[in-house]
Amino acid sequence: MAKEHDEIYELFRKSKHFVFFTGAGISTNAGIPDFRSPNGxxxxxxxxxxxxxxxxxxxxxxxxxxxxxxxxxxxxxxxxNPEPTQCHRFIAWLEHTGRVSLVMTQNIDMLHQKAGSEKVHECHGSYSTxxxxxxxxxxxxxxxxxxxxxxxxxxxxxxxxxxxxxVFFGEQLPDMFYSYLRKPPMADLIVIMGTSLNVFPSAQFALDLAARVPSVLVNLSPTNYDMAMTHVVNEDLDVFAEKLWDRLK
Ligand SMILES: [Zn+2]
Structure with missing residues (x-):
């Protein structure tokens, strides 16, 4: 595991065009229930x-x-009134270092923006409008x-x-999502956090990018797509983010 973390650290250190793809698992530590888990x-x-x-x-x-x-x-x-997690804040910090192309999120909780991220696309919409x-x-x-x-x-x-x-069941995802799907932003690393990638079409965006550039998937439990990733880490997202953030600062 330590070696895996060292390799991920190197990827994060070198990458200049991060794309993040986040799901419910990034917000569970903020007290927002996940849609599908038993306590959801x-x-x-x-x-x-x-x-x-x-x-x-x-x-x-x-x-x-x-x-x-x-x-x-x-x-x-x-x-x-949920507050962003360390993981949300870590992503916002990376954006402020000028190295994030896009944060695509399936979440509707607006916590990326509250943490300070600006390049956010909410592919399942949100309460903001x-x-x-x-x-x-x-x-x-x-x-x-x-x-x-x-x-x-x-x-x-x-x-x-x-x-x-x-975005409700039976509604289309935003046009912007399909634009990103057709023409993804510049990326040299895709970081997938807190999702098992089983909600489509949104997950397709992450899987397409993972087929082209190095990928890191961080999720509490294994997913059906682990084999498609360069690195997989199964641990608490905030624990993961804090360790990495400490080394990158
Ligand atoms: Zn009206």
Whole structure:
């Protein structure tokens, strides 16, 4: 393991164009439940939610009929005011050294930005912007933060429901994601953190890059794609980031 860490350190030291791809595992230490793990997000949903099945909370067709469960769950998540982890901060620090081309994240929690990263693409959207489902008017997070945190359904002046631009099941990923998929940013290293790469098409972005440039996958548990990576580390992401950060500073 020590040798593996030395090799990864060398890669990080030499690389000039990092691309990061992050998933739920980077935010679990911030107290944000992962979608699929046994202690995950769906555990927060109890019988009182009145859902046909837990995933319906993120299904666009269900939302159009009944947006209440989504806003109830959102208030539980957002009112916790999560703080970025050491791993988020490490990525932001690397960006400030001028060596990060892109941080692509599957997370909707906005923690990369809160840590100071700017070159972020949220391929599953986030709460940072919202769209009225009737008139299409856009709003920023500040404009609907209050109803979001209190679990109310934010309404537009036209009377329509304002939906955060989180990508639901049954919705397309942002056009920008497909642009990055077709033409990835300059990269000499892809670092994949906190994901088992089983959500598509987003995972395709990381796998395509990993086929072309050296790759490091850091995840608490093994994934089906470990063989496709140059280096795999199975440990706590913050422990990993702190060790590396100490040596790179
Ligand atoms: Zn409207």
């Amino acid at each position: 997000l769906y555990r927060l949903i109890d019988k009182t939610y009145d859902l046909p099945f837990p995933e319906a909370v993120f299904e666009i067709n269900f939302f159009r009929q009944n947006p209440e469960p989504f806003f109830r769950l959102s208030s539980k998540l957002l009112s916790r 919202s769209t009225c489902q009737d008139c299409g008017k856009k709003s920023g997070y500040d404009e609907i933060e209050k109803p979001l945190k209190s679990g109310q359904i934010p309404l537009c002046t036209c009377g329509g429901v304002i939906k955060p631009d989180v």
